[in-house]
Amino acid sequence: MTFDAKFQRRLTIFVFLIVPVTMLVVFNIYPILQLFWISLTDFNSINWARAKFVGLRNFVDLFTFDRDLLVPMTRSLYYLGSSLVQLVLATWFAVVLNQKLPASRLFRTILFLPFVLNAVAAGLIFRYFLELNGAANDILQLFFGPDFKVTWLDSSEPYSNFSLAAASVWRYLGFNLVVTFGALQSIPQDQYDAARLEGANQWQMFWRITFPTIRLVLFLQFMLSVVGSLEVFEVPMLITRGAGETSTFAITMLEAGFQNRRAGTAAAMAVFMLAIVVIIFGVTRLITRGRSAVRNPL
Amino acid sequence: MSRRRRRLTPGKILALGFQYLTLIVASLLVLMPLWSLIISSFKPAREYLDTDRITPPRNWFNLSNYIEAIWPEQANGITIGSAFYNTGFILVFSLLFLILLGSSAAFVIDRFRFRGRGLILGAWAVVVAVPGILTPVSTFQVLKLLGLANSKWALIVLYCGVDIVSILIFVQFLKSISTEIDDSARIEGANYFQIFFRLILPMLTPAIATVVILRTVGIYNDFVTPYLYVPQQQEATVSMMLYNMAGFNSGTSQAVLLAAIVLVILPTVIGFFILQRYIYAGITNGSVKG
Numbered sequence: 001m002t003f004d005a006k007f008q009r010r011l012t013i014f015v016f017l018i019v020p021v022t023m024l025v026v027f028n029i030y031p032i033l034q035l036f037w038i039s040l041t042d043f044n045s046i047n048w049a050r051a052k053f054v055g056l057r058n059f060v061d062l063f064t065f066d067r068d069l070l071v072p073m074t075r076s077l078y079y080l081g082s083s084l085v086q087l088v089l090a091t092w093f094a095v096v097l098n099q100k101l102p103a104s105r106l107f108r109t110i111l112f113l114p115f116v117l118n119a120v121a122a123g124l125i126f127r128y129f130l131e132l133n134g135a136a137n138d139i140l141q142l143f144f145g146p147d148f149k150v151t152w153l154d155s156s157e158p159y160s161n162f163s164l165a166a167a168s169v170w171r172y173l174g175f176n177l178v179v180t181f182g183a184l185q186s187i188p189q190d191q192y193d194a195a196r197l198e199g200a201n202q203w204q205m206f207w208r209i210t211f212p213t214i215r216l217v218l219f220l221q222f223m224l225s226v227v228g229s230l231e232v233f234e235v236p237m238l239i240t241r242g243a244g245e246t247s248t249f250a251i252t253m254l255e256a257g258f259q260n261r262r263a264g265t266a267a268a269m270a271v272f273m274l275a276i277v278v279i280i281f282g283v284t285r286l287i288t289r290g291r292s293a294v295r296n297p298l
Numbered sequence: 299m300s301r302r303r304r305r306l307t308p309g310k311i312l313a314l315g316f317q318y319l320t321l322i323v324a325s326l327l328v329l330m331p332l333w334s335l336i337i338s339s340f341k342p343a344r345e346y347l348d349t350d351r352i353t354p355p356r357n358w359f360n361l362s363n364y365i366e367a368i369w370p371e372q373a374n375g376i377t378i379g380s381a382f383y384n385t386g387f388i389l390v391f392s393l394l395f396l397i398l399l400g401s402s403a404a405f406v407i408d409r410f411r412f413r414g415r416g417l418i419l420g421a422w423a424v425v426v427a428v429p430g431i432l433t434p435v436s437t438f439q440v441l442k443l444l445g446l447a448n449s450k451w452a453l454i455v456l457y458c459g460v461d462i463v464s465i466l467i468f469v470q471f472l473k474s475i476s477t478e479i480d481d482s483a484r485i486e487g488a489n490y491f492q493i494f495f496r497l498i499l500p501m502l503t504p505a506i507a508t509v510v511i512l513r514t515v516g517i518y519n520d521f522v523t524p525y526l527y528v529p530q531q532q533e534a535t536v537s538m539m540l541y542n543m544a545g546f547n548s549g550t551s552q553a554v555l556l557a558a559i560v561l562v563i564l565p566t567v568i569g570f571f572i573l574q575r576y577i578y579a580g581i582t583n584g585s586v587k588g
Contacts, residue, residue, distance in 0.1 A: 012490035013412050016402040021418060023399075023459040026444075028425040031436040038436060045435070093324065096317045109574060110325040113332075116570040116577070119521035120540040121559045125331045127544075128338075128351075128556070135334035135351035170328065175581065182582030202313065231429045234521055238541070250431045254526075257435040270432040281427050 035274075039267035045257060051264075058268035069256060069269060073249045075161055076229045082165035083225035089169075090176035091218065095210060097177075098184045108181070112174030123238025126167040127153065130239075155244040161236075164246060168235045176221055183217040184210065216288060223284040227277055249273065339363055339556040346553040363557035375531050375548065378558055381539035388450050388535065389517055392457035396464055396513060397506055404468030405494050409480065426462045434526045441527055448530045456527070457517055464509045467583065471505035472498070511573055512580045518566060536562045 039058055043051035062069060093111060097104045114122060130136050130152035141148050152163040187210065195205050233250040236242045242251035249269070257266030306314075338346060340355040342362050368378055376384075407415065437456075438447060446452040475498065483493050521537040528535075534542060540562060543550045550558075570577060 008489055009410065010412075012494075013406050013410055015491075016406040016494075017418070020399045020403040020459075023455065024418075024421060024425065026440060027437065027456060027459045028428075029421060031433045031440055032425075032428055034436040034439065035433055089324070093321065096321065101314070101317075107321045107325055109571070110328055112574070112578075113567070113570070114328060116515055116519070116566045117563050118519045118537055118540070118566065120537045120544075121563045123521075124540060124544055124555070124559055125335050128552070129331035129334055133351070135330060138350040138352045139330065141350075170331070173324075178578050178581050182578070185582075227429065231431050233431050237525075238521065253432075254434065263435050266435045270435065273432055274428060277427065277429060277432075 035267050035270055038263055039271045041264050043263040043267075045261045045263040054264065058264045059272070061265070062268055062272065066265065069252055069265070070249075072247045072252045073230070075246070075248050076232065078161040078165045079168060079229035079232050080226060082162075082169050083172075083229055084222075086169045086173050087176055087218065087221055087225060090173055091180050091214070093173075094177050094180040094184055095206060097181060108177070111177055114171045115174040117171075119234050120238055122171050123167070123235065126170065127239045130163055130167075153240055155240040155246045158245045160240060160246055164236050164239055167239060168232070171235070179221060180214060180217060183214040187213050220284070220288070223280060227280055230273060230276065335556055335559060338553060339560045341553060343551055343553055363553045364561070366551075366554045367558040367561060370550075370554075372549075375542050376534045376539055378536075378539060378561060380532075381534050381536045384450060384533060385518060385535045385537075388453050388457070389514060391454045392517055393510055393513060395454065395458040396461060397509065399458060400461065400464045400509065401468050401499060401502055401506070402494060404465050404472055405498055407465070408469050408472040409477065422462050422465070431522065438527060448528055448533065450528065450533050452527045453523055453535070456523055457513070461513065464513065467508055467512075467580070468502065468505050470583065471502060475501055508576060508580045508583075511569075511576050514569075515566060515577065 040053060040055060041051045042054050042058075093107075097108055117125070128134050132149060132151060134152075136152060137149050140150070151157070152160065154160050191209050192205055195209060200208070231250050232248045233254075236246045236248055237251060240246040242248065247255075253266050253269045253273075256262045256269065334351045337354050338351055340358055340360050340363070341349065342360055345356060370377065407419070441447040441452050446455065479497060480493050483497055488496070518536070520535075521541065524535045524538045525541065528538070531542065540555075540558060542548060543555050543558060
């Protein structure tokens with residue numbers, strides 16, 4: 001390679017990467033690093049000059065007299081539970097639709113529809129659906145009489161989290177469905193034909209042919225659900241404004257950081273959660289290492 | 299297909315019936331809230347209060363809520379028109395930069411092996427693993443420092459900054475374009491810029507289409523980013539407009555708000571009906587692998 005060609009190559013690499021890499025550093029890497037720094041200070045969200053280094057105090061506080069801030073983490077369990085149900089349902093529907101029965105496409109379209117809705121619109125649609133005089137109660141009244149009313153969204157009651165978890169399933173089921181459905185496409189149809197000739201029933205075909213193929217994709221979706229259920233923000237924020245029993249870890253953290261002006265505490269919470277997420281991803285990588293579905297295409 | 303059709307036994311009919319039953323029940327559950335939304339959006343205020351939320355409106359052509367949503371009598375907050383303008387502005391610039399930056403970065407990453415490449419890829423991987431909801435405390439400081447907080451440009455830089463899924467889609471597509479094309483162009487004296495802009499970029503059109511569709515859905519529907527970084531009313535996106543309209547002190551009647559919701563979801567729903575194949579393909583290719 002001539003000097004000129006070498007120079008041109010370097011120039012190209014530099015020019016094509018300078019902006020994306022700068023943005024990566026400024027808007028992503030730097031904020032992550034700064035998060036660690038803030039978590040070691042008593043920064044009040046406004047005035048840097050008055051921020052003092054406090055060592056690990058924010059973390060110690062988090063497990064002692066700020067323990068209440070971690071309570072909302074338990075609500076992730078509702079969302080974790082619902083996302084498991086969601087994954088099972090999505091797999092069921094993906095397998096059913098993969099038989100190319102009449103009207104499959106129509107059903108797929110309907111089940112996926114909530115996923116393309118605007119987040120706020122979807123949240124409000126569900127809020128008004130579950131209101132005291134909303135459509136959900138109207139429908140139930142057709143069966144159980146005109147006095148039947150459920151306060152689905154009473155945020156002073158823990159059970160309202162079930163309503164929110166249901167809203168989350170409503171919105172995201174289609175996503176899991178399409179991902180699993182995509183994985184099913186890679187199974188050659190003649191495997192099923194051969195199994196059928198051998199007299200296998202559908203149950204056996206699912207466990208012997210389908211499940212082994214999509215196991216990895218299901219596992220990855222499961223791990224994403226675990227992380228997702230730890231970070232729940234939108235659904236409770238839009239439906240019950242994250243009030244009372246429906247607050248989540250992310251909502252509490254943002255309240256601490258912005259409304260209560262305790263950036264140090266909020267950053268410590270974020271770092272704590274980040275550690276959990278990193279562990280989950282680490283475990284995922286360890287388990288899936290070398291499997292083809294996650295081969296890094298780069 | 300028809301040759302494969304197996305004979306139907308009672309057991310199979312039962313199984314098939316059960317499968318359809320689950321599909322129908324699930325579809326009804328999905329559609330019920332949407333049905334309630336649509337019928338209610340056509341009911342004038344009085345009728346909306348007097349009737350339940352599942353019976354159709356007396357007059358399907360009553361557009362008073364829609365008219366009030368688009369041209370409110372008293373303007374409180376931002377009009378739906380300005381919100382659509384803000385969202386459109388953000389979409390156009392985010393997509394433009396994302397395509398340009400994403401495809402050129404993907405080109406260099408796919409075609410060249412250079413020092414620092416592994417570092418950049420590693421950094422991208424780390425960033426993807428860090429949930430965006432955890433960093434606002436510090437991201438907000440950066441935006442404030444750059445004078446971007448509360449401006450549409452904050453959203454634009456955040457949307458086009460790092461989107462690993464888009465870069466992945468570009469890289470996957472680039473792999474299918476033979477490097478022989480680059481080589482022969484080199485021999486004819488073209489430099490890398492010419493190769494990229496004249497040869498590669500036009501061939502990336504299908505990948506660009508996928509990225510545009512997926513990111514349009516993502517950006518248009520996003521609530522978290524504008525909520526965190528651009529709370530100012532005048533810069534409100536469609537998401538923030540709805541959020542403010544539904545607020546305690548907005549004074550918008552609920553029926554009008556429902557009409558506004560319909561107007562906001564209409565573009566993506568129509569787009570989805572037309573482009574669903576591409577949306578499914580994009581999700582299947584980009585999601586879990588990323």
